[in-house]
Amino acid sequence: MSKALLIAPCPEGLVAKKTRKFHRRFPPLSLLITASLLRSHGWDVELHDLNANRGLSPEQTLNCAKTADMIILTTNPYADWQCPSYAIRSVLEFARHLPSERLVITGNHGSLYPGGMLKATGSTVVVRDEPEYAVLELAEVFQGKGDLSRIDGISYRDGDDIRHTRQRQPASMDDFPAPAYHLVNLRDYYYELLGGRFALLETSRGCPYSCSFCNRSMFQNRYRKRSVVPFLQELDDLVQIHGCRSLYIFDLEFTLDSKMVESVCRHLIDRKYAEDIGFRWTCQTRADSVTDDLLKLMKQSGCALIHFGVEAGNAEILSHTGKKISKEAIRKGIESAKQAGIQTAAFFMFGLPGETSAHYEETLRFALELSPTYTSFHPLLPIPGSPLFEAKYGKGPYWNDPLPADMTYFTPEQEHEISRFVRKAYLKYYLRPGYIAERIAQGNRMDYLKQLKLFIDFAFQK
Known part of the structure; x- marks a missing residue:
């Protein structure tokens, strides 16, 4: 063999x-x-x-x-x-x-x-x-x-x-077999915002949007969904055979297909995984594709956390990213998730084209206003092949060009300025007395203090 x-x-x-x-x-x-x-x-x-x-x-x-x-x-x-x-x-x-x-x-x-x-x-x-x-x-x-x-x-x-050779045509999502999770031990995997015995499952590949920092061409600009029945079978196998207790449903815009989300939630509720074994799951989606009713169902099924890409706090800068979403829609979506009792994680980036230090401050103020459970501040990292990456390096693929060992996007001076502001944003966000008191009141004090230390450590690492 x-x-x-x-x-x-x-x-x-x-x-x-x-x-x-x-x-x-x-x-x-x-x-x-x-x-x-x-x-x-x-x-x-x-x-x-x-x-x-x-x-x-x-x-x-x-x-x-x-x-x-x-x-x-x-x-x-x-x-x-x-x-x-x-x-x-x-x-x-x-x-x-x-x-x-x-x-x-x-x-x-x-x-x-x-x-x-x-x-x-x-x-x-x-x-x-x-x-x-x-x-x-x-x-x-x-x-x-x-x-x-x-x-x-x-x-x-x-x-x-x-x-x-010529470009390969993407396969149907339903042609992929279940991941071979028997080859690994789920106890080795962990997500600090969700828990251990951690696994990933896909419900789609690609994205129907055209964000300037993302590379849709990897998927030949297609958005492919998988059928719900095989996904639910994989989910059951993960829990019942492999001992999964926390799951990231890997989909760039999970709640765009509300019918599939409802099917997944009702299946989880029927199985009583959250109630019987403490099963928790998370996903990523757009703030303008969630509704109050859907969020309530997600919470009931064990959804503990939703990731939202916010990116910028200035409306004009945000419009240039190609996300096609308003600040008001972001406000509404994150607040609705909070009202449903679901924790929220919001991602912000600094260094988008046209941004100044004043724009960075505006993004930080927007993060403080939204006040999600977690925030991630980071320098812009356009995915290789994205419009922003190609604006700097030229249009790919770069068939026979030398491979940069460490791809960079900013000059050392720009990187220094942005890194300083990232540290400032982390400290200002996570050291607010009101935020600290609210988080401690919501759950285990020691768990929160461990998470806080991690965020502060990360703010100062180089």
Whole structure:
């Protein structure tokens, strides 16, 4: 039986520091789906998550790679393949220690810089965009049954040349198997705002909106939903077989499909997971796609937290992001969630085009006005391939360009200014006496103080 080794490496950089500081560990969802596909086609699969498995060392992974027939390394180890880390120098260094003739690279970076990724890692093949079914077809080639030139969505070495095949068409969401969660231990995964025994499940890929900092082209500008019945079966298996107690429903705009949300909520209520075992779940959505009735149903089913992307507090700057949402709609959505008894997390970014220090102050005032349970302040990090990224680096893909080891967006001076304001925003938000008193009154005092320390520590880390 052929053996595949799937690796989620441990990168460096701001996001990596944040996850370690917060003890946050998200499962590598795309690798788990890929593992299911390979197992269903007769492969012996081993998955090494170097971010979560504390008993696993990089040296052990390198030793295991020596006997693998195919090695899949993602450059996007957090949650899903399209979530990029700007700092991947350590990932590239790790890749160079793997057997290059059997190495396949997946992730956002190689999707944009396929030739550069091949050169930087020495790998045989880079998968561009959605990886799961491309990896399955590559598995046949590694078994001597196919031809690389016939596989869509890859770039590969051909002697001294690099070949790029045509773009792969995205698969139907219902064609993906359930993630192979039996290959990992959910006790290794944790979200500091939700809890342990933590898992992820997808209900869609893509997004119907066109935010300037996001890269819709990864999904060929399509928004694909999955059917509710197989999703509910996966959810039940996670809880009943794998012991899941906290779940992030991975969908950029979960409540856009209110009928699916209602079906999920009623299923959870019927199963009494929240009531019997303390099951909690969270999602991400737009503030203008929630209603009071829907939020009440979500709360009843165990929804403990909703993430909202707010981005900016100035109406003009907000309009330039392409989100097509008003400040008033944001106010209403977040307040409605709070009234339903659901915790809220709001994301704000600094450094959008045209922003000044006065705009930063306006965004901070808006955050204080909204007063969500949690806020995340961070510098603008446009996803590689997004309109803002391409405005700086030119239109991609950058087929044979060198791969930047650490992609940057701001000058050192800009980065210093924004980082200073991020620290100021965290301190001003989380050290408000009224906020502290309200949070302590809402729950466990020690749990809150631990969370507060994490946010303060993160504000001062570099």
